[in-house]
Amino acid sequence: MTKQELLSKTYEPNKFEAAIYELWEHGGVFNTLKGHLAGDDASAGPATCKSSNNNHFSILMPPLNANGNMHIGHSLSISLQDILCRHHRAQGTPTSYIPGLDHAGLETWVVFEKKLNEKGQSRFDFDRNTLYQKTWDFVEENKNNIQLQLRASGAGADWGNQFYTLDDNIRAQIYATFKQMWQDGLIYRGERIVNYSTKFQTGYADIEVDYKEEKGFLWDIIYDIKGSDEKIVVSTTRPETMLGDTAIAVNPSDQRYSHLVGQTAILPLLNREIPIVADDYVDAVYGTGAVKITPAHDPNDFEVGNRHNLPRITVIGFDGLMTAEAGQYAGLTVEKARNEVLKSLDKIGKLGEKKKIVHTVGYDYKSGLPIQPLLKEQWFIDMKPLAKKAIAAIKAKKIRFYPESRANVLISYLENLRDWNLSRQIPWGIPIPAFQNTSDPTDWIFDDRTDLTEIVADGKTYRRDEDVFDTWFSSGQLPLSVMPDGFTPISVMETGGDILFPWVSRMIMLSLYVKNQVPFTDVYLHGLVLDQHGAKMSKSKGNVINPMEVIEQYGSDALRMGLVVSRSAGQSQAFGLDKVISGRNLCNKLWNIAKFTSGILGEDYLRYTGFATNQNRGAGEISLNEPVENWIVARALTVKLRIDKLIADYRFAEAAEMLYGFIWGDVADWFIEAEKVYQNRDLLAWVLQFTLKLAHPFLPFVTEAIWQTLPFTTTILAAETWNDADFVSAKSAINELATGEFEQLKTFVSSSRELLANLPKAKYKLLYGNDNLIKSNSDLIKNLLKLESIATSDVGGELPIVVAGREAWLDVPKKVKQDYFANLRTKLEAAKSEIAALERRLLNPNYTEKAPAELVAETEATLKEKQQIVAKLQAELSQ
């Protein structure tokens, strides 16, 4: 089969996309080492565009869940990253796009545990090591799936350097960091109130708690004062926790209660004696001004308890049930205990008012159940020093943010950051390298031999902490462990705006801490991909779009185009299939441009050698003979420079739209149409290869597929770099005058079409006077207007076409002429009022004095032009 025959009649992406990806991968196009080797094409290539830091460009792919599937948000993310990488690669910049998969701690664990449960097994049937192995195997089985999806998305990633967040080098880095922090005194173990998921039996980070505002009740509970008839009333939203009360607190300056401070209150139901203390934490004007203190179940009460040396009584267990401390309520769920406590209180007359209120309640973001604040020993990082460095770096603009406003949002987050709970009580993750002395619970040592559960040091036996690290602690260090030499800091961190806090902030802090270097210089955040009505996609709503299905139906390029257009940094935006279809149509257009061009070139066409200058034309050189030919080359060069600039500014949507307009509006509608007349083979070949190169980052598959079929190409498009010499010779070959002439021709043709648009059949003649432009382009005009004939005429014809400087008429029926004149009069009026406005502006001394001189000159020129048009219109009308 010849190359040309490969260019099938219709554009059917799913017939070639997989093969194209294989071609790239086999060709080593995405291999990061390319460009480092002496004499390699990439390093020898010219760079038309500015290069990134150290003349290297790098992107770290935010790791996808190894056990998951891509969703449409991933597709957007991958598209943007891949556009950047392919663009920079084509500039000749050594480029590294490092792909990776995430073990995704809790996310994966939840899926695996569900599977276990389905088999009638539970996590309690196995020890943590066994569970870890089982989960590992489960993930290994599914890893391949997501990698296939990434390839289907066109991600031009360096698979030879791919990472998995459980890799040895990644673990080693994490342990090294943990050790350094341990030695610096930033790591501490403490009993604190943690956000606990009773469903998954693990603590969460603050950021993993999903707060929801909801309606609830505020109950008053009446406490007796010991040795007095007085009562004290407290309000609470969680009556069941009163079983764990160890004090009542009031504001020290609250006159109402000052005489009670130091006295003892009797806890109803349990008849426990608890002190009344004074603490600034209490807001005297809220509720009754007296607060029950439950140090084991509320972070604020915990603090109050510390200040007043109060005991901590745990009444809710890690299983979410009431503990033995809860007396008769032991074993009940929190909800049942609440009802029972309320009933009991009511029975003994200790329940006061019940008020409706709106308050925020923390929920488990995975299970949707309420988060229990529970007392637990965990590992914490003191975040203050880390945050401080990060804030300084951001303020010093060492990292640029797109959109810019996110920098300030991040700073205020960092300023209020609390200590980070690192411990997770799940089997799936990286074990914490800390061991506890079996005979002294306060004696903890660091040791990275986490494959052992027990070690002996200094003659003492230590047992490993069973917990694993929070996933963000490990993914927050990826820039430190996975980037190839020479590619740090990472050029662009492209990721979703929703993980600015959990991930981006941590990478910045940890990289600054460990290496005293920012992990990346630019952060580009994309928004959510919403459904076509602007609603969040979610499984429960059933409005989720599976990107693989879209790719199957419309092609990977179409999906990429559909996602990228109409989207600016950080903005969540609706996604509709109409945009994908429009992308598919563009691919189809490109396909047909290629088919037309190939048809004219023939199978034996060999590559041109460059542009001819003036008359000195050598064999295979491109000559620009016609106005349209000069115009399209000039246009191509301009568009390329503009797209380069737009990509450098991360204005992807505008770049994509510019490309769309170039392919469809300039190349197809004007150039190709014109070449049906001229058939300049060399130029057709040049324009096609240029367009394919330009479009490649946005439409990698279709451009490569076409490239592979061209008779004059033997290379891989994805590995092609822009050639400066070609650019220069193209530029020097352009005749500016001819370019301008084609602009005039375009206007002339458009105006004529407007006249002809609504005529039943275009069987008319175009007559023209002494006009060289029309004369020398008569064939083209006749073709573009689909006219029957075109001829010179000394006398004015029926219907004048009014375009500045042109003399031409259409031979049409009287009726058409009359309508046209009516139209002309409206235009005349419009032009006149524009002139009036321009004159007014020029008469305004404030304008002429204060506005820039060029602008004033431009206004004057416009005025003259308009005046000419009016004169002409008036002349035509008077005929």
Add this chain to the structure above:
RNA sequence: GGAUCUUUAGCUCAGUUGGCUAGAGCGUACGAUUCACAUUCGUAAGGUCGAUGGUUCGAGCCCAUCAAGAUCCACCA
């Protein structure tokens, strides 16, 4: 309680330091059509740029206030 973002054509959105008549795609209307493409071609209609003030020679863009919507952060019982 604090903060951020959004509001431009019927729909989804662009509009880069303020500068001529505010753009695109889709949709709509009218017309065309034997080969590159119906996944097509041509033409047109459609906008007081959320509201009100202000700064300026000039505001979709800058400032203030307001309205509507979205999101994030925060331990108020």
